[in-house]
Amino acid sequence: xxxxxxMKVKTGEGxxxxxxxxxxxxxxxxxxxxxxxxxxxxxxxxxxxFKLNGSTVAEAVLGQGVSKDPxxxxxxxxxxxxxxxxxxxxxxxxxxGGTEATVK
Amino acid sequence: xNRRLFLTGMALCAGGxxxxxxxxxxxxxxxxxxxxxESEPDVVKALFGDAPVAESGGVSIKAPLQAENGAxxxxxxxxxxxxxxxxxxxxxKNPAPFITSVNLQPGASGGLxxxxxxxxxxxxxxxxxxxxxxxxxxxxxxxxxxxxCGG
Numbered sequence: 001x002x003x004x005x006x007m008k009v010k011t012g013e014g015x016x017x018x019x020x021x022x023x024x025x026x027x028x029x030x031x032x033x034x035x036x037x038x039x040x041x042x043x044x045x046x047x048x049x050f051k052l053n054g055s056t057v058a059e060a061v062l063g064q065g066v067s068k069d070p071x072x073x074x075x076x077x078x079x080x081x082x083x084x085x086x087x088x089x090x091x092x093x094x095x096x097g098g099t100e101a102t103v104k
Numbered sequence: 105x106n107r108r109l110f111l112t113g114m115a116l117c118a119g120g121x122x123x124x125x126x127x128x129x130x131x132x133x134x135x136x137x138x139x140x141x142e143s144e145p146d147v148v149k150a151l152f153g154d155a156p157v158a159e160s161g162g163v164s165i166k167a168p169l170q171a172e173n174g175a176x177x178x179x180x181x182x183x184x185x186x187x188x189x190x191x192x193x194x195x196x197k198n199p200a201p202f203i204t205s206v207n208l209q210p211g212a213s214g215g216l217x218x219x220x221x222x223x224x225x226x227x228x229x230x231x232x233x234x235x236x237x238x239x240x241x242x243x244x245x246x247x248x249x250x251x252x253c254g255g
Contacts, residue, residue, distance in 0.1 A: 015214045028222075030199075046134040050213075057213045058206050063139045065195065065203035067176045067220040074206060075214030092134075 005099040007087055015077040016103060018050060020087045021069065028064040045070060048089040052076055057085075079103045138202045144230070147194055147202045151232065152239045160185075160240035163233045167244055174223040174248040181231040183215035183240070190234045191217040197227035223248045 003024050010017045022045065029042025048060040058074045076085060081103055088098035141147050148157060166180040181191050192205035206217045215233070223229075223246065230243040 017216065019218075052212065055212070056209065058208050060204060060206040060217070060219075061135060061138075062204050062219075063200065063202070065139075065198055065200055065222050067222055071178075071218070071220050073180070073216065073218035074208075075216035077212055077214050 003095070003097050005087065005089070005097045007085070007099050007101045009079075009085060009101050009103055011104070012075070015075045016079045016085075017073060017075055018085055018087075018101075019071060019073045020048065020050070020099075021071045022089060022097065023069055024091065026064070026066055026068045026070060043091060043093055045089050045091045048072055048087060050074055050076070051086040051088075052079055053083055054086075139200050141202060142199070144194055144196045144201045148232065148239075151192055151202075151205070152234060155234070155237060155239050157232070157239040157241055159242065160233075162235075163231055163240045163242040165229065165231050165242050165244045167229060167246055169245075170247040170249065171223060172249055174225070174250055176220050177223050177246060177248070178218070178220050179229060179231075180218040181216070181233070181242075183233045183235075185215060185233060185235040185240060186210070187235045188215045188233050191215070192232045192234075193217075193219065193221065194230045194232065195221065195223055195227050196230065198222070198224050
């Protein structure tokens with residue numbers, strides 16, 4: 001399964017606000033399938049790393065408590081026009097994803 | 105052996121080994137043990153050890169007072185503390201109170217972290233910000249009308 005990752009960079013006070021949206025089920029492992037009654041296995045993003053021009057700016061730890069299709073926001077300081085912001089994530093089933101955006 | 109006993113056992117084992125070294129070190133391993141703790145004080149202890157925790161005006165939570173859907177509760181934590189190293193979100197009454205956290209690079213990232221979280225029931229939501237040797241926190245009660253944990 002591939003999950004779409006989208007990123008948006010907004011210019012705000014004292015830096016750039018980076019918002020990252022991943023289409024991901026974020027299953028807790030507690031839910032059951034209504035038809036079969038079988039437990040749906042846990043499936044969630046564990047780590048999300050934000051980089052500015054290749055150096056790590058923030059590393060987020062996620063778990064089952066984060067909503068489906070997580071929208072994670074951080075603030076990046078000192079980014080200039082043309083700089084590259086990159087996000088990568090990894091989930092508990094070893095799947096990965098990410099995207100890159102250029103600061104306007 | 106029931107599930108609760110099993111999980112408590114797991115948490116205790118983890119407490120013995122894993123939690124002694126800093127769980128929040130920059131060499132990122134997913135801190136499994138943190139997500140298995142079942143009470144907020146345990147989580148705070150695992151995150152920050154014995155560092156003093158104090159309510160601070162330097163941390164603020166922007167969240168709804170009432171959430172119609174506990175499965176998606178938007179939380180935005182901002183801090184004015186210049187040397188903030190990490191921001192963690194803890195929901196007191198969730199089965200796993202530790203929700204998420206972010207490690208920041210002072211200087212490279214501003215004091216902001218936003219996420220959408222799940223809440224099982226009306227609870228206090230706390231944001232902990234580690235800055236230097238101290239831990240600053242802010243908390244807010246969020247009312248949940250429909251739970252977001254389990255089916």
